[in-house]
Amino acid sequence: MNFSRRSLLGLAVLAGVGFGAVAPAQAFEPVKPVDFVIMAGKGGGADKMARLMQTIVEKHNMASKPLIPINKPGGSGAEALVHVQNAKDQDHTIMVTLNSFYTTPMRQPGLGVDSLKFAPIARMAEDTFLLWVNKDSGLTTFDQWVDHVKKEGDKWVMGGTGKLQEDQLITDFLNANFGLKMKYVPYKGGGTVAKQLAGNHISSSVNNPSEIEGFFKAGTAVPLVAFTNDRLSAFPDAPTMKEKGVDFAYYMQRSVVGAPGMSQEAQDYYTALFKKVYDSKEWQDYRTSKSLYGDFLTGDALRDYWKVNNETHRAMLAKMGAS
Amino acid sequence: MRRAELVTAVILAVFSIYLMWKSTELNIGWVKYEGPGGGAWPFWLAGIMLICNIWTIVNWVRRSTPQSRSVEQFMDAHAIRMFVLVGGSVVGLVALVHVVGVYGSVPIFLLFYLRVLGRHTWRLTATVAAVAPVIIFFFFDVAMRIVLPKGYLEPLFYPLYDIFL
Amino acid sequence: MEIIQHLLDGFLIAFEPLNLGLVIVGVTVGLFIGAMPGLGSVNGVAILLPLTFLVPPTSAIIFLAAIYYGAMYGGAISSIMLGIPGASTAVATTFDGRPLALKGLADKALIAAAIASFFGGTVSIILFTGFAPALASVALDFGDQEIFALMLLAFATFVGLGGDDIPKTIFSICIGLVFSAVGMDIISGTPRLVFFDITGFLHGINFLVLAIGVYGIGEMLWTIDSTRGNPSMSKVQISVERTFTHMKDVLKEWKPAWIGSLLGFFVGILPAAGATPGSLMAYGISKMTSKNPEGYGKGEVGGVIAPEAANNSASTGAMLPMLTLGIPGSPTTAILLGGMVIWGMVPGPLMFVEQSDFVWGLTASLYAANFFAVVINILFIPVFLWVLKMPFTILAPVIFVLCLVGGYAPTEDMHDVWLMVIFGFGAYLLRKLDYPLAPAVLAIVLGPIAEPALRQSLIISGGDATVFFTRPIAGPITIIAIVLLFLPLVQLIRKKRKKAREAQS
Numbered sequence: 001m002n003f004s005r006r007s008l009l010g011l012a013v014l015a016g017v018g019f020g021a022v023a024p025a026q027a028f029e030p031v032k033p034v035d036f037v038i039m040a041g042k043g044g045g046a047d048k049m050a051r052l053m054q055t056i057v058e059k060h061n062m063a064s065k066p067l068i069p070i071n072k073p074g075g076s077g078a079e080a081l082v083h084v085q086n087a088k089d090q091d092h093t094i095m096v097t098l099n100s101f102y103t104t105p106m107r108q109p110g111l112g113v114d115s116l117k118f119a120p121i122a123r124m125a126e127d128t129f130l131l132w133v134n135k136d137s138g139l140t141t142f143d144q145w146v147d148h149v150k151k152e153g154d155k156w157v158m159g160g161t162g163k164l165q166e167d168q169l170i171t172d173f174l175n176a177n178f179g180l181k182m183k184y185v186p187y188k189g190g191g192t193v194a195k196q197l198a199g200n201h202i203s204s205s206v207n208n209p210s211e212i213e214g215f216f217k218a219g220t221a222v223p224l225v226a227f228t229n230d231r232l233s234a235f236p237d238a239p240t241m242k243e244k245g246v247d248f249a250y251y252m253q254r255s256v257v258g259a260p261g262m263s264q265e266a267q268d269y270y271t272a273l274f275k276k277v278y279d280s281k282e283w284q285d286y287r288t289s290k291s292l293y294g295d296f297l298t299g300d301a302l303r304d305y306w307k308v309n310n311e312t313h314r315a316m317l318a319k320m321g322a323s
Numbered sequence: 324m325r326r327a328e329l330v331t332a333v334i335l336a337v338f339s340i341y342l343m344w345k346s347t348e349l350n351i352g353w354v355k356y357e358g359p360g361g362g363a364w365p366f367w368l369a370g371i372m373l374i375c376n377i378w379t380i381v382n383w384v385r386r387s388t389p390q391s392r393s394v395e396q397f398m399d400a401h402a403i404r405m406f407v408l409v410g411g412s413v414v415g416l417v418a419l420v421h422v423v424g425v426y427g428s429v430p431i432f433l434l435f436y437l438r439v440l441g442r443h444t445w446r447l448t449a450t451v452a453a454v455a456p457v458i459i460f461f462f463f464d465v466a467m468r469i470v471l472p473k474g475y476l477e478p479l480f481y482p483l484y485d486i487f488l
Numbered sequence: 489m490e491i492i493q494h495l496l497d498g499f500l501i502a503f504e505p506l507n508l509g510l511v512i513v514g515v516t517v518g519l520f521i522g523a524m525p526g527l528g529s530v531n532g533v534a535i536l537l538p539l540t541f542l543v544p545p546t547s548a549i550i551f552l553a554a555i556y557y558g559a560m561y562g563g564a565i566s567s568i569m570l571g572i573p574g575a576s577t578a579v580a581t582t583f584d585g586r587p588l589a590l591k592g593l594a595d596k597a598l599i600a601a602a603i604a605s606f607f608g609g610t611v612s613i614i615l616f617t618g619f620a621p622a623l624a625s626v627a628l629d630f631g632d633q634e635i636f637a638l639m640l641l642a643f644a645t646f647v648g649l650g651g652d653d654i655p656k657t658i659f660s661i662c663i664g665l666v667f668s669a670v671g672m673d674i675i676s677g678t679p680r681l682v683f684f685d686i687t688g689f690l691h692g693i694n695f696l697v698l699a700i701g702v703y704g705i706g707e708m709l710w711t712i713d714s715t716r717g718n719p720s721m722s723k724v725q726i727s728v729e730r731t732f733t734h735m736k737d738v739l740k741e742w743k744p745a746w747i748g749s750l751l752g753f754f755v756g757i758l759p760a761a762g763a764t765p766g767s768l769m770a771y772g773i774s775k776m777t778s779k780n781p782e783g784y785g786k787g788e789v790g791g792v793i794a795p796e797a798a799n800n801s802a803s804t805g806a807m808l809p810m811l812t813l814g815i816p817g818s819p820t821t822a823i824l825l826g827g828m829v830i831w832g833m834v835p836g837p838l839m840f841v842e843q844s845d846f847v848w849g850l851t852a853s854l855y856a857a858n859f860f861a862v863v864i865n866i867l868f869i870p871v872f873l874w875v876l877k878m879p880f881t882i883l884a885p886v887i888f889v890l891c892l893v894g895g896y897a898p899t900e901d902m903h904d905v906w907l908m909v910i911f912g913f914g915a916y917l918l919r920k921l922d923y924p925l926a927p928a929v930l931a932i933v934l935g936p937i938a939e940p941a942l943r944q945s946l947i948i949s950g951g952d953a954t955v956f957f958t959r960p961i962a963g964p965i966t967i968i969a970i971v972l973l974f975l976p977l978v979q980l981i982r983k984k985r986k987k988a989r990e991a992q993s
Contacts, residue, residue: 042819052829107677185944201631218837359946409712437881442881467521
């Protein structure tokens with residue numbers, strides 16, 4: 001509850017002195033609560049991270065107005081993209097995105113969404129993927145797994161989140177590069193997939209570490225290979241795909257974007273805010289404990305990163321015949 | 324009542340057909356080795372809806388349900404008046420939210436409902452219309468952090484945001 | 489006994505002054521959040537999550553669990569008083585709670601709900617304390633096939649719920665199921681039934697939109713029409729004597745209470761199922777086994793007790809997969825789980841070993857939260873009844889306003905508010921023609937669980953539908969469901985034939 005001069009001025013406005021007195025100072029400051037749109041449902045990986053960011057902002061009083069999380073999971077993020085693209089107040093609308101930021105506009109061209117038009121604010125992390133099996137399968141190395149899955153053919157069931165999204169892209173990659181015929185079953189969220197694996201209802205999964213951590217610690221879930229550039233310190237025994245002879249890495253971006261048409265001042269403000277969040281001890285701890293990749297990126301660097309990823313995803317989808 | 328029963332059943336049957344048609348945007352058949360396609364669930368269930376409507380129409384012809392025998396009026400004068408006034412004011416309530424937001428729309432609705440429909444005193448009407456938005460603001464916007472739409476009145480709330488949020 | 493030792497340690501944690509204070513505050517806050525139509529424990533827990541950084545993690549989760557508990561109690565309040573289920577878990581409570589309130593027995597219904605909630609909560613915490621790790625493995629054994637079989641069973645227990653008009657009842661179930669399919673089809677990854685390309689349909693039709701439309705706006709219009717604007721709800725009286733007589737009456741109803749508690753707990757521990765199917769099935773089974781099944785839906789106190797015992801029991805049950813498997817059984821536990829992750833805890837099979845202080849502190853505070861929730865709830869009953877005594881011409885517009893904000897709150901989208909108004913008008917007109925609407929509301933809750941489970945099972949089995957009969961757990965459930973599904977239909981048709989024959993002769 002801090003009374004700024006502006007707020008007193010505002011009270012004068014309220015008293016009927018007149019509109020328009022709330023002229024922006026040189027630097028942007030939000031004048032109302034900020035819409036913090038989450039491209040995924042409550043309780044998912046993206047939601048957890050968004051709420052962690054919001055919590056850090058509140059804990060350290062980093063912003064004068066609160067971030068208000070709103071979940072818009074509809075249509076693999078289509079609803080969120082359209083909502084933010086059409087936002088009336090661009091300077092007070094930001095969104096947490098994942099890789100459906102690239103794929104959804106490609107798969108649903110009717111939406112008229114162009115990912116590159118969104119204002120780049122901050123890439124907070126990249127989530128990593130590993131290949132997991134249940135320890136009951138008796139498989140301990142990736143080579144064993146390939147031999148075994150080859151024999152099983154389409155009896156081998158890979159579970160993952162959503163259709164034609166991250167998990168299936170990786171599954172298709174494995175099928176194509178190792179001559180496998182795995183069947184893919186889409187589920188609603190990564191937590192469910194991990195549980196299905198632990199209960200032996202599916203044969204393998206490509207969960208993010210944060211989703212399956214509990215089962216890994218209990219020894220139920222065994223990581224076989226990591227889809228990263230270097231081995232992850234939390235899973236030193238899981239080799240990378242590169243070590244297995246195929247140069248392939250795949251990450252899930254965890255970025256914050258602004259509505260298209262956001263003013264440069266506002267963009268600078270949010271970038272500074274999320275830089276503070278990124279540098280906080282809580283965020284750094286979270287990154288370490290959940291094996292997250294990816295440094296802080298913003299501005300043109302972030303937009304270039306999107307461009308590269310847009311093309312990679314377009315190619316991947318085209319290969320699957322789905323773009 | 325008898326006429327309303329038939330008209331409703333026909334409208335719902337048309338609606339069911341529309342749902343079936345809309346479902347065909349996805350595969351409504353059985354995908355080999357995969358089970359039903361994406362449109363199958365709504366398509367066949369809408370099909371059952373259609374059958375139920377036809378069943379209702381058959382019942383109507385045979386006069387075997389109470390509604391198909393009833394000679395009562397479906398909506399008498401009182402019901403129509405009530406539906407137009409109350410229903411209309413609810414539509415007005417929601418429509419006004421787009422213009423003046425919840426905090427403009429709610430007092431207007433309460434003033435109209437309490438004074439015109441409820442015939443309460445001005446004093447009571449004004450009290451309820453003034454207190455309700457204040458409670459809603461503190462409960463939703465401040466405590467629950469659910470920022471309700473403000474429409475064109477948004478700038479008026481900036482100072483309140485400064486103080487309470 | 490190791491467990492008792494742990495539990496006593498837990499009580500020491502729970503009864504620290506800070507934690508005890510948080511339990512009481514949390515329960516009270518939760519009660520009011522739960523009582524608002526449209527707001528449920530999800531909102532309460534999500535919003536208070538950041539605030540909990542002020543206190544240590546154990547206290548924080550205790551606070552959040554108290555809110556969760558309070559909201560579960562509160563859900564019954566709007567179901568009974570306004571006829572609007574505040575959350576999907578409280579739908580079944582409206583079936584008899586509302587008729588009781590209309591008869592002037594709102595106090596009895598509220599007392600029944602409070603006591604039943606306490607009973608259900610207590611039974612499930614005891615089960616939780618004693619068997620948590622063992623039950624976790626049961627939850628793991630439930631795959632898609634079992635979940636689908638369970639949903640089938642939930643439907644089966646509800647066939648008898650509709651009116652006498654068979655086509656209209658089936659119509660109502662089907663329209664609910666079709667509406668539940670609106671939005672994204674996760675299996676094929678494509679949007680479907682997006683009417684007129686309105687983006688608001690992409691997130692599907694929220695249960696609350698239909699429920700508030702039907703029970704809020706539709707019910708209000710119906711009440712104003714059928715009572716000519718002067719309903720008799722305000723007859724309700726408050727006296728200590730009355731309260732005790734009601735309590736005695738309620739305590740006689742042990743059967744629905746046990747059905748609700750046990751069923752609720754076991755359905756609650758299954759991830760994906762959660763409290764809503766649990767409370768619906770409890771209502772259905774309690775009706776089936778009752779000596780007076782005709783009274784259900786017309787104001788039978790057992791019809792309040794069974795679902796209320798079940799939903800509280802299930803909400804404790806839902807914490808089990810959250811703690812032991814790290815998977816949420818309900819949206820609220822999903823957020824709680826998020827909180828635990830933020831505090832650096834790793835829910836999973838090792839939670840009971842590695843973070844036993846936390847687990848047992850939480851368990852013990854569940855006992856405390858449950859106790860305070862029932863006390864605070866009963867103390868507030870006179871306040872709630874006072875609200876009911878307001879003239880209807882004041883109550884009605886206030887309820888419409890609550891519908892507006894309640895319809896907006898879950899998705900923060902005006903599209904849903906308009907949809908709610910349309911559903912409300914439609915429900916009012918259909919109700920005049922005797923279309924039962926409760927089945928549609930239930931179907932929209934169960935549909936999104938049932939359909940993906942059906943299709944995921946079939947993909948895994950390669951299109952072989954016999955899996956629902958051959959798997960050890962799914963098989964018996966499916967068969968029971970099918971028997972239950974057709975039994976009342978056959979009975980109904982036979983009864984009708986008989987009636988028709990009698991009418992002819």
